[in-house]
Amino acid sequence: MNKRYKGGVLLTALLFVFLFSFIFTFVLEDFQLTQRFTKKTKEYYIAKTMLSMFLADLKAEKRALVKKGQQNFSTGILRYEYNQPILDVTIHLNQTTYKFQEQYQEENKPNQTKSSN
Numbered sequence: 001m002n003k004r005y006k007g008g009v010l011l012t013a014l015l016f017v018f019l020f021s022f023i024f025t026f027v028l029e030d031f032q033l034t035q036r037f038t039k040k041t042k043e044y045y046i047a048k049t050m051l052s053m054f055l056a057d058l059k060a061e062k063r064a065l066v067k068k069g070q071q072n073f074s075t076g077i078l079r080y081e082y083n084q085p086i087l088d089v090t091i092h093l094n095q096t097t098y099k100f101q102e103q104y105q106e107e108n109k110p111n112q113t114k115s116s117n
Contacts, residue, residue: 047098054071065104
């Protein structure tokens with residue numbers, strides 16, 4: 001009866017190692033995908049925040065809008081090109097580039113003069 005099970009331990013050990021190496025590979029790949037997704041999501045929201053800050057400055061008329069330009073942020077560079085009414089914005093963060101298109105119409109306010117008494 002003992003001679004019947006001689007090769008079973010080696011086969012079981014090999015299957016055990018093979019199974020756990022597969023499980024480890026899948027867990028490692030899932031972790032890497034999660035990390036990459038988290039990083040890309042964070043960069044996307046940083047880019048959207050940069051765009052929102054740029055548009056807020058434009059709408060508050062803190063800066064004049066020229067045909068082409070760029071604005072440096074602490075996290076990246078925002079470049080824009082204005083062809084009425086489309087504003088093409090390209091944002092460079094690390095090694096990633098995001099492109100956005102916005103509808104923007106400049107408001108022409110009449111010159112206001114202060115009257116003195």
